[in-house]
Structures are given as structure tokens and as C-alpha cells.
């Protein structure tokens with residue numbers, strides 16, 4: 258469970274900048290081996306900024322998904338949005354905020370993707386089904402595409418994609434759609450990996466129109482039925498997720514050179530979960546698909562090569 262240390266006195270002094278980034282590092286390492294590995298491939302300033310963003314995203318998700326989630330109401334999210342506004346005004350309210358405020362100074366960002374993510378978590382408060390892919394796509398943009406937008410400010414645009422300095426170095430091309438696509442691809446992968454876990458909580462993220470298409474019922478899903486209908490349904494979902502990864506890949510070359518390797522690595526490691534689901538013959542009810550550490554290490558040189566050549 259993600260808990261920041263509780264204040265022991267009414268207005269305790271906040272952490273120093275080094276302590277705040279160290280806290281964010283520890284939380285990122287603990288909660289996501291994959292993204293943490295990706296950040297280790299970045300220069301220190303970018304790495305720290307991504308940890309700060311990661312922690313804000315994780316805290317937001319925990320409000321509706323963590324052990325205290327039953328206590329979360331729409332007002333909790335309203336308060337979290339006010340907390341966000343304070344951070345964007347440069348006023349940290351707790352230790353993790355200290356790192357995020359500093360990150361915002363170094364890498365100016367729009368508040369909108371942060372607000373959109375809170376709107377996505379709000380959807381989890383009142384929805385447990387998605388009729389169409391269009392509806393699911395909006396959810397995926399909000400909880401994950403937004404991470405692509407937040408991270409892009411840190412990753413930066415390569416100079417080949419910027420205009421001349423006398424034109425104020427404005428980007429010619431910003432791979433926004435591709436950044437969103439990577440977030441959506443990751444989230445679709447998450448959804449496929451966690452079908453069984455989500456069903457255990459009464460949730461179905463797979464669009465109901467897709468279940469209908471393959472004549473597979475909600476009851477089948479809750480009973481964990483694995484048959485040819487299920488495999489076909491999963492093949493369809495995996496193909497859709499891979500299309501988003503392909504779209505994302507096209508944007509990586511526009512990123513700063515020092516960001517391409519970590520993004521390729523994170524993309525390949527996450528996409529690797531889809532391969533594992535296939536190797537498990539689409540059984541996402543009884544086993545959790547994960548990429549073993551040794552395999553993760555194998556992806557790194559391939560990601561490096563892609564970052565230099567593609």
C-alpha cells in the first residue's frame with residue numbers, strides 16, 4: 258500500500274529536494290520494475306522528473322484502486338484536484354509535492370493532462386462496464402494517454418524537429434498522438450493482463466460489444482471460461498493493442514536522443530506482456546503474465562539498437 262510518512266507535528270517542515278526525489282525514486286522502484294528500469298536509462302535530471310510524475314500518477318490511481326479506495330468519494334477527487342492546483346501554483350503540501358514542484362519548474366507542463374487523469378479515476382468510481390471501444394478509449398486516454406503527455410514535456414523534442422533558433426526554437430512537430438498512443442497501448446495491455454483480477458472485483462474493461470462479437474458472455478468471463486471463443490476475443494484485443502504500439506513507435510524518433518532508448522525499452526518491455534499472454538494460451542484467469550527479469554535484460558540492447566537506427 259502506498260503511504261507517505263504521516264506528519265508527526267501540526268506543520269512539519271517538508272522534505273528537502275534530495276529527500277523528496279529519493280522518496281519518489283523508492284516508490285517508483287517498489288511499484289513498477291518496468292518503468293523504473295526505463296528511467297535508469299535516462300540522464301539524472303529527466304529520471305528524477307519522471308519519478309516525480311510517476312508518484313503523482315500512482316497516488317491518483319491509489320485513490321480509487323488502493324486499499325483505502327472504499328473511502329474515496331467524488332469529493333475526495335475534488336480535494337485531490339485542489340491539491341494539484343496548489344502544486345501547480347508552486348506550493349507543495351507534502352513531501353512528494355516538493356519533487357513535483359521542482360520538476361514543473363525545470364520542465365514546464367500543462368495542468369490539463371493531470372486534470373484529465375483525475376477525470377479518468379472518477380470514471381472508476383461509477384463505472385464497471387464499457388459498452389463500446391470508443392468509451393473504453395476515452396477511459397484509456399484519461400488514465401494512461403495523459404501519462405504520455407506529462408512525460409513528453411520531460412523527454413523533449415530532438416533538434417531536427419525544431420525550427421531555427423531565430424524562430425524561437427519552436428517544435429515543428431510534436432509527437433503528441435504517438436505519446437498518447439503509447440499510454441493507451443500500455444493501458445490496453447494492463448487490461449488484458451488483469452482480466453481475472455478485475456473480474457474478481459466485479460469489473461469488466463473489455464468492451465461488451467466485443468464480447469458479443471465473439472458470442473462470449475459476461476457470465477463466461479466471471480466463470481473464467483477459456484475456449485476458442487475466448488481465444489479469438491483475446492487475439493482481437495491483442496491485435497488492437499499492438500496497433501497502438503506501432504503508432505507510438507513512429508513518434509520516438511522525434512524525441513531527444515537521450516530519451517529514445519528509455520522509451521523504446523519501456524515500450525518493448527510492456528509490449529512483451531502481450532507475448533507472454535499468448536504463450537500462456539490466453540489464460541489470464543489463473544496466471545499473471547509478466548516478463549521475467551532475464552528477458553527484460555535481453556530487450557535492453559535491442560531497444561538501444563532501435564533507438565540509434567529507427
Ligand SMILES: CC(C)=CCC/C(C)=C/CC/C(C)=C/CC/C(C)=C/[C@@H]1[C@@H](COP(=O)(O)OP(=O)(O)O)[C@]1(C)CC/C=C(\C)CC/C=C(\C)CCC=C(C)C
Nearest residue numbers: 295311314315318401404405408432436439440443508523
Ligand atoms: C512520442 C512518444 C512515444 C513518447 C513517449 C511517451 C510515454 C513515455 C508514454 C508512456 C505512458 C505511460 C508510461 C503510461 C502508463 C499507463 C499506465 C500503466 C496507467 C495505469 C493506470 C491505471 O491502471 P490499472 O489501475 O489497471 O493498473 P494497476 O494494476 O493499478 O497498475 C495507471 C495505474 C495510472 C497511473 C500510471 C502510472 C502510475 C504510471 C506512470 C508512469 C510513468 C510516469 C513512467 C513513464 C516511463 C518512462 C520510461 C518515460
Ligand SMILES: [Mn+2]
Nearest residue numbers: 318319322323
Ligand atoms: Mn490501479
